[in-house]
Amino acid sequence: MDDFISGKPSQKSSDNLSPQVWNFVSAPALHPMKVTLNVNKPGTAPGLIFVAPYTAYGSTMIGQTGALIMDQTGNPVWFRPLDSRYIQNTDFRVQFYEGEPVLAMWQGTISGTQSANPNLPAEDPEPGAYFQIMNQNYKVIKRLTAKKGFTSDVHEFIITKRNTALFTAVKQVPADLTPYGGPADGYFDNYSIQEVDLKTGQLLFFWDVLAHVDPADSMIPASSATSSNNIWDCYHVNSVEEGPNNTLLISMRNMWAIYNIDKKTGNIIWQLGGKQSDFTFGPNATFSWQHDARHRPGNRISLFDDACCACPSCPPEGPARGLILQLDFQNMTANLDRTYYHDPTLYVPSQGNVQKLPNGNQFVGWGQEPYVSEYTNAGNNEEDPSLNFLYDMQFPGQNLSYRAFKNKWVGLPLYPPSIAAELFCKAAVVYASWNGSTETAAWQVLAGPTPYRLSVVITSTPRTGFETKIDVNSDGPYFQVNALNSYGQVIGTSRIIRARQFH
Incomplete structure (x- = not known):
């Protein structure tokens, strides 16, 4: 996320009387946000929409924070409100555990939502955060926290086919930042990738970012640490995914780079983007402040290209877009394959994701901007953003969801109607x-x-x-x-x- 606009919190019970909030006679404790459909054309993929609404400090939260499943018309299907607007869920979606569909999510407080002067860099998880898994009866069956003194991070929680959890975690490491132009009594905001056995809780894999990636390559100046308790958010790891041959694909927003690492040795095999890129880029293929790097068939990578405003002094590089790149490992080039722009164009300072749907469509969550969209696979371009643009949902006010997903789901509650x-x-x-x-x-x-x-x-x-x-x-x-x-x-x-x- 970015440096949120500060101001006064304005969560009042009267917000639930807003016409943009659902109120139910039979379920008076549930107040999910109402959404608007701007575009709804034929050809969308089947499924339900999964979001986790919240907002930045100083913005009015419309409805309650929590985990929300909606149908394509915007009607709530399931809503689990949290106790306070200062507690959030992220990365809420359907995954599979022991062969059964489950709901997985992160829960905690995101720095930048609870105070005008947060103690940690924006988007860091506050201590006490955890991951959780629910079964089809909406019963929590697993709760998990990061190991080795790291805090469970908002960005990624994946259940692997081996029934392990692969996730990001963060920890502040004391350091003299003067060699980088920062304060002497500073901290690295260090990340790790961890894999844990969901049955035993045993730590199976640990990759320390600071031990492998030079913080000097960060696109965020070390001097910015003075505005976040001397903590330098030099990396900002925001996605990890398993790849072929025991590799991991890792996105680091503040490096403008995606890394492919060897899980066995921990070595970086290649870097895409950033100051040490192993690839050269074709026209319109560069990205910045990106999120959600994913493998696609045929040596392609998809990502959400924020291209905007991740620090107060950072001007937009361009409008946000879903982006698919074609990698050529012989010539070490990255060329543009597909793009997915919003209509109208959006400038997105933080968050966002691109999901491939079973019918080939692409589903885009616009992160800090309050939209969720669906496109045919062919995509569009900045000059013609309405092309292949099938669906667009808008949240009320400044509500946002870190990511958005479309999944098939069968919910079988055990509690009565x-x-x-x-x-x-x-x-x-x-x-x-x-x-x-x-x-x-x-x-x-x-x-x-x-x-x-x-x-x-x-x-x-x-x-x-x-x-x-x-x-x-x-x-x-x-x-x-x-x-x-x-x-x-x-x-x-x-x-x-x-x-x-x-x-």
């Missing part, structure tokens, strides 16, 4: 919802004069959005709902409630 009912003379309105249930297709309503004498008054009415409002020709006053799947089978039953009487 939620119900509320209001009685008006001889008729009632029943509100039904089931946070996280992807399989509920319709609702059945039961009513009766006592909790023990209920009968079906509505056999089946289609589910609409997160909460379904159902007009019932019954004076109850006791009501209950059953969730029905697409076959009409009961898959969940709410508690029995007495309706609130309105005259």
